[in-house]
Each structure stands twice: as C-alpha cells, then as structure tokens.
Amino acid sequence: MSGVAEERYADFYTRQLSSPTLLRIYQDVYGADYPEELRPFGFVTRTDLARFTDLLALPPGALLVDLGCGRGGPGIEVARKAGARLLGLDPLESAVAGARRLAAELGFTEAEFGVGGFTETGLGEAACDAVLSVDALWMVWNKRAAFAEVARVLRPGGRLVLSTWEPPYLDHAGMLEKAGFTVTAREETGRWLERQTEVYRRILLESPALESELGPGAAVLLAEARDTPETLPTTPRIIVAATLN
Template identity: 60%
Template sequence: MSWAAGEFSQEEDRYSEVLRRQWGSPTLRGIYRDAYGADYPEEADPFGFVTRTDLARITELVAVEPGELLADLGCGRGGPGLVVARERGAVLRGVDVVEAAVTEARELARELGGEAEFAVGSFEQTGLADHSCAAVMSVDAFWMVWDKPGSLAELGRILRPGGRFVFTTWEPSYLDHRELLTEAGFEVLVHEHTPDWLHRQLAVYRGILGHRRRLADEMGQTAAATLIAEARETRSVLATTPRVLIAASTPA
C-alpha cells in the first residue's frame, strides 16, 4: 500500500505488475517467512500480510456451513480463500482483477483440493448472482478499491440476507469503515486490530529494502520499484494507519 503526502492512495493499477510477478520471487516469500515465523501460512502461499492467526479468525467469522458459497474478492493466487473454504467445507468462488492470478489460483485449487472456481472480476463487478453468497471474504485488497460505496452495494447484492463480509485492510484516521458499512446497510459485528501487525509489517519492509537487487532480478524493475517505494513511503504513517479485521452482516 502507499500513502503519498499523508494521503491514503487507492491505486489498483499501480500494483498490477506486482500482482503478476509476485509468485516468481522466492526472495519475497522468504521475507514474509522470516517476518512471520511459525505464523506464516505456508499452505496458502499468500502475497500480503495475512497470517495463520488471521485466517483462523476469518474462518470463524465467515460462519458459512458446509456446501454454502463463500466468495473471496481480490483473491490473488487463491490460497487464503482455499484454506478458509476447506476448513468450513464451503464452495469457493474467487474473483481477482489480474488474469494471471486467476490462472495461478486454478492451479493451486487443483493441488489443495475442494470445490472452487476462479474468475476475473472486481469488487464493483463480481459476476456473482444475486443473493448467492453466504459470506464474502477479502484479505488486504479492499484498501485498493476506488469506489467503496459502489463495491459495498455490489456486496449487498450478492450476499444473502444475514450474509457476512469479513475482511482485512488498513484504516487511516480519515477513513471510517464502520461508517461506510453502516451507510451501506450493513451491521458491523467486529472491528479489531490484527495481532502484531505493525512489528511484522515493518520487518517485511526492512527485508524488501535489504533485498532490492534480488527482488528486481526476480520480479522485474517495475514490480520491484513499486514494492521498494511502498516500503520507503509507508513506514512513517503506519503508526496511525492500523491494519484491521472487520466483520459485518447484511440485514437478516
């Protein structure tokens, strides 16, 4: 993520090359492993700041029953959603704006098993049917969405009555997700800081800055430059921009 001049910047396009290239970098995976230790969710092979602890909490909060539909928006390579769906016995539908991510997610689904499909789409245009989802999850992707009210309207369309939206994101002082959700007709059930997020995120940024050349070799100059800029720009505002986990539900 990036906060330029103290402002929260939601730039999906800026990260497109990172999303395409992330899986080709063993160095980037190693940076996250070192920062998280035993809490690194190896089986999910994620890109981002999700931990085993986060995934366990998301699994609890989505509250889907076996055979029900769980959507994962901004799913990336699909690992976190596949892990949560497997634990709940749910059917997974993953959606991501990056076609290469969707291709990788389909391959990972074959490796991990479970009933899952992945498609190109966005928060604003999921391609899912009206009231088809028992729950929607999202890991570290909602911050990039420009049209948050429009996206929440789309979530209200695809969630069944009483369905839940469970997600992690960052919350700068001027952005109140609880207010946004309430205005969109959701009831906020949980709003909490994710455990040990600041220490780990700073450790990841130190690793990125310490392996700049290797990341550029593995990911290409454009993707590496985006990660390096994030590591440099974001540290100064993290103390006032917590990483949060939020759960909200549509009216029953």
C-alpha cells in the same frame, strides 16, 4: 484490465513466486504464522485465517465469494476448512490463472475463479452466503459502491469478513452500517505494525537481490516499502465482520 491501479501488480504476480529472497523475508518476520503453502500476496497470517473462519461461521455447502482473491490461497483455506464452495474474483487475469493452478495443486475442487472486482462482481442478487476479502479493499477507490455491491449479492443474514488498512479519514464500520449491515467485530490484527515495518525494512535492505529475482516487478514492491512506513502507524490493519440486515 488496462490503465487501472492494480495493473502495476500484474508483472509482480507473475514473478513473485520465483523470489527466494522475498519468501525468506516473510518466513523470518512471521515465522510459523506465515501460511506459505497458500502463497499469499499480502500480510495474511494463520491467526487471521482462523479468525476469518470463526467470524464467517460457514455452514457446509455454503457459497463463499472471495473478493480480490489474488492467487486464491486464503479463500481456499477458509472454504476448505468449512466444507464450503468458493468463488474467487480478482481484476487481474494473472491472479485468476494463479488461483486456478493453486486450487488444483491443493486438490480443492469446490472452487471457481474469474475476473471481477468489488464493484463488478457479475453476480445476481442474494447470490451468495458469505463474502471474504483479504487485504484488497484498500485498493478500491469507491468503497461506498463496493459495500453496496456486497449488500446486493449477499443473502439477508449473510456475513462479510474482511481485512484491510484504515486511515484516519475512513470509518469502515460506519460505512457498512449505512450500507445495511450490522457490524459484529472491528479489531486490529496481532503485531501488524511491528511485522509490516520489519518486512519493509528487509525489502529495502535486500533490494539488489529482489531486483535481480523479480525484474521490473521489483519496482512496485520497493516503492511500497519506501512510501508506506511514514503513514503506517496511523493506518492500522484491521479485521471487520458484518452481517447483512
């Protein structure tokens, strides 16, 4: 993928794991709620993962598709707990390569990963039992097209569970209802504002160490830490669950 917004994260993906400072920031802010062994790229917590598992209620052997899977950790954890199979898709090759490595390291063999996205899944109609997406939908421009694609690839009665940020001008639940879903949950995640604000404050405070550990990849992180706090209070991090009618 070239010339797309997510391209700016490619270098960051390759180097993120070599930054002890970034890891320490998340450990300090999230404590035991931070699922560090899953190497997330986002703000997912152990509490969120347990909630995704409950809301998805996957039967053993079901096929779960994780859209915007990144390095794959959250989808691997949810699928493994349920005894489900996993297909993770992400537009970035570097994320997909990392996800394959992580699944192998964690010994989870029921997983495949490929290049794809919300509006280009490459899947057939009714091809999967459930869709998960963790902190990725906010990056998608055409959310109507994204929900239409999820409705196409889910089997009737299949569930979608996602976490994202909701600015005042967006109504994810309303859009999902229009796309043929029944929304079963919409909730803010625990202490999202306090925790995310503190992560950004620490990133700016420790920018020299981050720049030396992450190289050019630090720029995107520092820009996010500088620009996001202003709009964050009116942009809650939410979990939404919906069932295809």
